[in-house]
Amino acid sequence: MRKRNRRVRAVLAVTSAAVLGLAGCDALGGGDDPGTSGAGARRAKASQAPLWDTSPVSMAAVGDSITRGFDACTVLQDCPAASWATGASAEVNSLAVRLLGASKAATHSWNYAVTGSRMADLAGQMTQAAAEKPQLVTVMAGANDACRESPAAMTSVAAFRSGFEDAMGTLRRSLPKAQVYVASVPNLKRLWSQGRTNALGKQIWKLGICPSMLGDADALDAAATARRDTVQQRVEDYNRVLKEVCAKDARCRFDGGAVYDFRFGTDQLSHWDWFHPSVNGQARLAEIAYRRVTEPVT
Structure with missing residues (x-):
């Protein structure tokens, strides 16, 4: 035992x-x-690391005339220095300057937006932007898809969606981890209602600026109202597409309609065409973008 x-x-x-x-x-x-x-x-x-970095160290911008600072400094000309995204203007205090600082923004931010471009052109711009290997890419596109000769000539919602998906796919094939900030398309009808009070601005509009919305600016008959409402609905549809496509990408942030909702006043509009953002308006766009990009991860 x-x-x-x-x-x-x-x-x-x-x-x-x-x-x-x-x-x-x-x-x-x-x-x-x-x-x-x-x-x-x-x-x-x-x-467990968050997918969104609130302090990227490089960025590139793609889009249209708004991101090029068109009519912000000189009549009917681009002014990249006043761009909300990458401009060096102290008055604008662009997103790049806010994120990177003035000196680094000069060497680590790039603007590939093109005045007059539409969503179908965005993939090409994304290819150029991706070559710089930025940590953040900003997108503001869609206004020119609605600003056509007539409502019938506007980009269809399906084609707009396809173009944006193609652009995002182009970026992702080169830069799968780059962050993307997507700004909503501005409220074009509000821009018309603000700018139509200025006689000089309406003369500039006749040169061909957004005729689907701004044509016959003083006409308030049923046909003119229906035309503008059709354009406005298309803008809202575009913004829905931007939101939905962006939501499928873990490293994409839509502005939630902040640019569309912003109430541009006469101080925020170019005093050459009373439609594009002025330097003051560009600064407001930079503020909106900075708040969204630096919003804490929840």
């Missing part, structure tokens, strides 16, 4: 030592449990 007890105690002692040895190995980070310290913990921590 005493011999059997000694054997039992010996087996228990060996088993305990083995169990303690295994526990000690995990405690030192040598186990496979990803919740412990060591390599497993580092992998777990990396997998």
Whole structure:
């Protein structure tokens, strides 16, 4: 009996030592449990890192005349220095300057927007932007898809969606981890209602600025009202597309309609065409973008 007890105690002692040895190995980070310290913990921590960085160190901008600062400084000309996205103007305090600082913005931000471009042109701009390997890409496009010769000539909603998906796909094939900020299309009907109070601005409009909305600016008959409402509905449809496509990408942030909702007044409109943003208006766009880009991850 005493011999059997000694054997039992010996087996228990060996088993305990083995169990303690295994526990000690995990405690030192040598186990496979990803919740412990060591390599497993580092992998777990990396997998939990937020997908959105509120302080990117480089950025590129794509889009249309608004991002080129058209009519902000000189009549019927681009003014990239006043761009809400990448401009160097102290009055604008662009998104790039706010994020990177003035000196770094000069070397680590790029503007590939083109005045007059539509959504179908965005993929080409994305290709150029991707070559710079920016951490953030800003998108503001769609106004020219609605600003056509007539409502019938506007880009269809389906084609607009296809163009935006193509542009995002183009970027993702080169830069799968780049962040994307997408601004909503401005409220074109509100821009018409503000600008039509200025006689000079209406003369500039006759040169061909957004005729689907701004043509016959003083006409308030049923046909003119229906035309403008049709354009406005198309803008709202475009914004729905931007929101939906962006929502499918974990590294994309839509502005939630902030640009569309912004109430541009005469101070925020170019005093050459009373339609595009002035320097003041560009600064407001930069503020909107900065708030969204730096919004804490929840």
